[in-house]
Amino acid sequence: MPGQDDPLPPLVWDPQRVQIRGFTTGLYQIEWLLVMLVTFYLVALGSPGEGEGGMLLALVAYFGFSLMASQLRFFGDRQRWLLAIHTWVMISFITWFLYSTQGVTGPLASLYLLAVVTSALTLGVQATLLEVAAIAACYLLLFQLGDAKLMTPANLALVGSNLTVFLIVGYLISALVHAIQVSNRLLLAMASQDPLTGLFNRRAFDDLARPIHAMAQRSQRPYSMIVIDMDGLKTINDGLGHDAGDRALVDLAQRLRDCARSSDLVARYGGDEFVLLLPDTDADGARSMMQRLLVSVRESDLCFSIGVASYPEHGDRLEQLFSHADRAMYRSKASGGSRVSVQDQAQPEEHE
Structure with missing residues (x-):
């Protein structure tokens, strides 16, 4: 970043x-x-x-x-x-x-x-x-x-x-x-930047993701799309105020920035939803990265659901991969949150 x-x-x-x-x-x-x-x-x-x-x-x-x-x-x-x-x-x-x-x-x-x-x-x-x-x-x-x-x-x-x-x-x-x-x-x-978190906004992410997808198609190398949605942000806003909700969003954004590599794209896609694109990373690598992130927030109040989809395993179009990762994220949320779900898995993985 x-x-x-x-x-x-x-x-x-x-x-x-x-x-x-x-x-x-x-x-x-x-x-x-x-x-x-x-x-x-x-x-x-x-x-x-x-x-x-x-x-x-x-x-x-x-x-x-x-x-x-x-x-x-x-x-x-x-x-x-x-x-x-x-x-x-x-x-x-x-x-x-x-x-x-x-x-x-x-x-x-x-x-x-x-x-x-x-x-x-x-x-x-x-x-x-x-x-x-x-x-x-x-x-x-x-x-x-x-x-x-x-x-x-x-x-x-x-x-x-x-x-x-x-x-x-x-x-x-x-x-x-x-x-x-x-x-x-x-x-x-x-x-191109989200004013609250300093991450890319949706427009910048979409523009920057396209050449990475095109390069992956030419080189036949994988990349992973990760969608993250905070759990209970509305409860924080209603109970502690919007300032507390903003601090939670900034905290998560900083943790995502810290765990990402220089080649990764990290963006606040809108509201309490974040998205990452990891070049040269398959689904197992993306899942391991997100599991380490969940470990790092275990002692904090942050709680979020994660979905992963990878190219070319789960689709050959950028929009399709985002849709699959978003769907996997909602599976994690439906199973209680603080979990990583990969697109082709029937049940989400709960972090122990």
Whole structure:
């Protein structure tokens, strides 16, 4: 389960993946904007005769690289290093273009800002600062290779003002993206967690259970579904108040969290009903786990009924397994509670 310092659920709840997918379209648009600006410049002002062939080749190669990446969908699995490659390729292309035209003293020296914006949107503050440092090195290289002299008041002011703008824009965009991501994380926690117990809620459990079921089908490995329902919660609420009932629910939730593995899903499914999904665990393993849980609450006032169903032994659909586990839980409840029933057993097992 997620820690207090990170409210996001694990598995498919991945904010960085969402961020990458969200900004990928913007990345290609920035790259194609760069291509259009360079093309417009070459059409409007023409290109120097000596470097015309190399410049056109670089333009076609860069556009082809961006187009190929957009069609192959490189960014499906948090491959942030590929995003970094795009920004470094962009810086290299801009540097080549400036070297082939009027250098950093020309009207398009600010094209580096596109690379800074791209990095700030997708890679964060540290990567953006590193790229601004690389751009500063490219400035020095272009001055060294060109005819202009860096150590003049006008050129020093040009370089200093451009780099300052790059730093400010990069930092502000990175900070804005971070703030948006934090807001999304909090909203996601509110949408996926039960506010009383901190466990997953029903919606999150259903979403997270599906890929585990699909993986079990592909690998032909078992998993178990466990349904737990508290016995006598209404009596606690009526006799001791709802605060006492809430404390009992929180106590049970904590015990479930403590006995579960990091790969297990634990959720409050609604009211006094909890559900667990245990990957790579058959019915015997799930039953043993629940028997240990019953031992741990023997000296407490907690009382609950448990039902177990396993894939593929008791069904091949997620909904079917939940229904079987729920039915087994009601058999435990009908037999007096504080018991574990497995779907294919005629009588529930009473813990001794």
